[in-house]
Amino acid sequence: MKLKIALLAGDGIGPEVAAQAVTTLQAVEETFGHEFSFTEALVGAIAIDKQGDPLPDETLALCKESDAVLFGAIGHPKFDNDPTAKVRPEQGLLKLRKELGLFSNIRPVKIFPTLIEKSPLREERITGTDFVIYRELTGGIYFGEKFLSEDGTVASDLCIYSEEEISRIAHLAFKAAKGRRGKLTLVDKANVLESSRLWRKVVTRIGESYPEVTLDYLFVDNAAMQLILNPSQFDVILTENMFGDIISDEGSIIGGSIGLLPSASVGEDSSMFEPIHGSYPQATGKNIANPVASILSAAMLLDHFELKEEAEAVVRAVTLSLKKGIVTPDLDPNSKYGTDDVGHYIASNI
Amino acid sequence: MKLKIALLAGDGIGPEVAAQAVTTLQAVEETFGHEFSFTEALVGAIAIDKQGDPLPDETLALCKESDAVLFGAIGHPKFDNDPTAKVRPEQGLLKLRKELGLFSNIRPVKIFPTLIEKSPLREERITGTDFVIYRELTGGIYFGEKFLSEDGTVASDLCIYSEEEISRIAHLAFKAAKGRRGKLTLVDKANVLESSRLWRKVVTRIGESYPEVTLDYLFVDNAAMQLILNPSQFDVILTENMFGDIISDEGSIIGGSIGLLPSASVGEDSSMFEPIHGSYPQATGKNIANPVASILSAAMLLDHFELKEEAEAVVRAVTLSLKKGIVTPDLDPNSKYGTDDVGHYIASNI
Numbered sequence: 001m002k003l004k005i006a007l008l009a010g011d012g013i014g015p016e017v018a019a020q021a022v023t024t025l026q027a028v029e030e031t032f033g034h035e036f037s038f039t040e041a042l043v044g045a046i047a048i049d050k051q052g053d054p055l056p057d058e059t060l061a062l063c064k065e066s067d068a069v070l071f072g073a074i075g076h077p078k079f080d081n082d083p084t085a086k087v088r089p090e091q092g093l094l095k096l097r098k099e100l101g102l103f104s105n106i107r108p109v110k111i112f113p114t115l116i117e118k119s120p121l122r123e124e125r126i127t128g129t130d131f132v133i134y135r136e137l138t139g140g141i142y143f144g145e146k147f148l149s150e151d152g153t154v155a156s157d158l159c160i161y162s163e164e165e166i167s168r169i170a171h172l173a174f175k176a177a178k179g180r181r182g183k184l185t186l187v188d189k190a191n192v193l194e195s196s197r198l199w200r201k202v203v204t205r206i207g208e209s210y211p212e213v214t215l216d217y218l219f220v221d222n223a224a225m226q227l228i229l230n231p232s233q234f235d236v237i238l239t240e241n242m243f244g245d246i247i248s249d250e251g252s253i254i255g256g257s258i259g260l261l262p263s264a265s266v267g268e269d270s271s272m273f274e275p276i277h278g279s280y281p282q283a284t285g286k287n288i289a290n291p292v293a294s295i296l297s298a299a300m301l302l303d304h305f306e307l308k309e310e311a312e313a314v315v316r317a318v319t320l321s322l323k324k325g326i327v328t329p330d331l332d333p334n335s336k337y338g339t340d341d342v343g344h345y346i347a348s349n350i
Numbered sequence: 351m352k353l354k355i356a357l358l359a360g361d362g363i364g365p366e367v368a369a370q371a372v373t374t375l376q377a378v379e380e381t382f383g384h385e386f387s388f389t390e391a392l393v394g395a396i397a398i399d400k401q402g403d404p405l406p407d408e409t410l411a412l413c414k415e416s417d418a419v420l421f422g423a424i425g426h427p428k429f430d431n432d433p434t435a436k437v438r439p440e441q442g443l444l445k446l447r448k449e450l451g452l453f454s455n456i457r458p459v460k461i462f463p464t465l466i467e468k469s470p471l472r473e474e475r476i477t478g479t480d481f482v483i484y485r486e487l488t489g490g491i492y493f494g495e496k497f498l499s500e501d502g503t504v505a506s507d508l509c510i511y512s513e514e515e516i517s518r519i520a521h522l523a524f525k526a527a528k529g530r531r532g533k534l535t536l537v538d539k540a541n542v543l544e545s546s547r548l549w550r551k552v553v554t555r556i557g558e559s560y561p562e563v564t565l566d567y568l569f570v571d572n573a574a575m576q577l578i579l580n581p582s583q584f585d586v587i588l589t590e591n592m593f594g595d596i597i598s599d600e601g602s603i604i605g606g607s608i609g610l611l612p613s614a615s616v617g618e619d620s621s622m623f624e625p626i627h628g629s630y631p632q633a634t635g636k637n638i639a640n641p642v643a644s645i646l647s648a649a650m651l652l653d654h655f656e657l658k659e660e661a662e663a664v665v666r667a668v669t670l671s672l673k674k675g676i677v678t679p680d681l682d683p684n685s686k687y688g689t690d691d692v693g694h695y696i697a698s699n700i
């Protein structure tokens with residue numbers, strides 16, 4: 001298969017971990033006889049520094065004409081505590097999601113048995129955890145109208161959803177549940193929010209065409225508890241943008257390291273793959289960042305293009321590296337392996 | 351001291367646990383020579399069933415003329431999955447908060463050493479946890495304009511905040527931090543939301559008048575992780591209504607049982623005290639619900655009226671009951687003590 005991949009390494013540790021995803025994909029290319037091309041472009045704080053724009057036009061154009069986007073990380077502390085900053089790295093990411101129509105963010109959470117003692121949760125609570133979150137990514141309060149009064153004393157954000165926006169991701173989530181353990185949990189706040197009641201109505205109706213899938217509902221506050229109390233109860237979680245942001249970061253701690261978790265963002269015509277961790281500025285340039293989340297994102301890319309065997313080969317190589325202790329210091333303080341060692345080990349086992 | 355207390359027991363286990371809070375307050379009354387009066391009124395599902403209104407006018411009037419409200423729990427499953435229901439129990443609670451101007455919801459999270467093995471988190475992660483959440487309670491997306499298009503295909507909720515709404519609770523939170531370990535963490539989503547940027551601006555400015563307090567900021571997604579990864583880093587957490595709902599329920603699992611956690615909701619002229627757990631319909635009438643959260647809410651009531659010694663006596667009696675194993679079955683599956691046994695034991699030790 002020929003794939004044209006846009007490489008948006010971004011900020012902080014982004015370039016270091018994305019490089020290992022590329023190494024892995026190149027190993028797949030060779031072993032399985034594919035043709036992947038990689039073209040780099042700027043995004044985030046570095047794009048602001050160099051071009052004054054977190055998502056330059058060339059970057060967007062490249063992404064649109066590529067088959068997939070491989071994304072590193074975004075964000076720099078110098079923007080975080082400045083509520084008056086006109087341009088912020090995150091705007092680049094949000095605009096990219098919107099422009100590419102990436103309405104569905106998919107985040108699998110699984111336990112690697114060798115890492116179980118890394119989890120802040122007791123072992124008996126988390127054994128068997130294996131769920132995937134479908135987070136709506138281009139609607140809701142992220143993209144609704146924003147308002148700041150002229151005197152700067154009143155501000156607002158609108159959380160708005162249409163049936164169409166809910167239904168397209170709901171279908172993806174139901175299909176996923178059908179191919180898994182057949183359970184879908186809608187997380188909302190239907191006891192308070194009008195938009196959540198629309199979610200509940202639309203998802204309930206769509207559920208009727210998936211009789212193999214059991215649908216249940218959790219209020220988001222209760223979901224935030226259940227995720228920690230009993231994570232193995234979940235199979236597929238479906239939720240709106242803001243709740244998904246919170247719940248999926250919370251869920252990321254179950255496995256013991258956010259450095260392991262990949263994500264896919266998909267739409268009609270585009271798809272993007274990125275680790276769920278941030279740009280982790282403190283670790284930048286130290287060759288200590290864990291490349292596994294980025295490499296597993298590459299596996300999700302392969303899977304997205306139906307290269308099942310190839311995706312499995314990557315996951316197998318990652319699992320082997322964890323088992324053999326070829327890991328970065330976040331997983332083993334005594335480890336002498338750097339980001340690139342781990343990446344090369346994984347690539348060499350494809 | 352004379353206190354006129356409105357007793358809104360509500361639904362499910364509400365009446366059972368609230369009764370034990372009353373027993374405790376009566377013991378305090380006797381031991382310390384106060385005069386507390388209790389007047390009951392309807393709220394929630396039971397008020398809908400009896401009067402078609404989750405917050406009847408008489409109930410609201412009673413609350414307004416009382417010094418404080420003691421609240422049980424609210425909610426019934428028959429309303430939860432019906433997005434079309436015109437009247438819902440939760441509306442009673444939300445209206446009550448708004449009408450009484452209870453803008454600040456205060457939720458302390460502490461570990462009882464005897465219960466540490468009940469926590470889903472590993473012991474070493476949670477030792478030393480002792481924080482309090484200040485959640486804004488009468489603004490934001492809970493109370494902003496709601497919209498549903500005529501054809502029912504588009505729905506929205508507005509998250510809106512004014513400087514005034516932010517500043518009044520911020521002052522309470524800074525004062526609390528000053529009297530504690532001097533750290534305040536603002537939880538927001540200032541990298542995306544205009545309303546969060548207003549929070550950050552206002553809270554930062556107010557912080558300048560509290561030089562003893564160190565102010566820091568966390569994005570809500572990161573906060574949802576940090577709360578589990580390292581809860582002892584927090585002292586006072588300040589946040590808006592919706593984030594507070596999620597974060598505080600999440601935080602409630604740290605101590606091992608949501609059945610232990612009280613809350614206070616305060617405003618200019620009124621105050622309300624309630625367990626943070628819900629109406630727990632499955633346990634209704636079985637005399638198994640844990641009354642401790644409700645009893646500790648009574649302690650917060652005493653504390654609110656500057657009855658420090660009295661409040662401490664209640665906390666001491668609760669701690670003793672936990673230490674002696676006089677607890678409901680949620681904390682000890684072999685326990686033969688019912689809701690009322692635990693309540694009476696605590697009251698008898700005041």
Ligand SMILES: CC(C)[C@H](C(=O)O)[C@@H](O)C(=O)O
Nearest residue numbers: 075090093094245541542571
């Ligand atoms: C960086 C930020 C805008 C982003 C979000 O909130 O969506 C991030 O937290 C994520 O989850 O991808």
Ligand SMILES: CC(C)[C@H](C(=O)O)[C@@H](O)C(=O)O
Nearest residue numbers: 191192221425440443444595
């Ligand atoms: C019952 C519900 C409306 C309420 C809320 O969301 O505020 C509850 O979850 C709470 O936290 O007190």
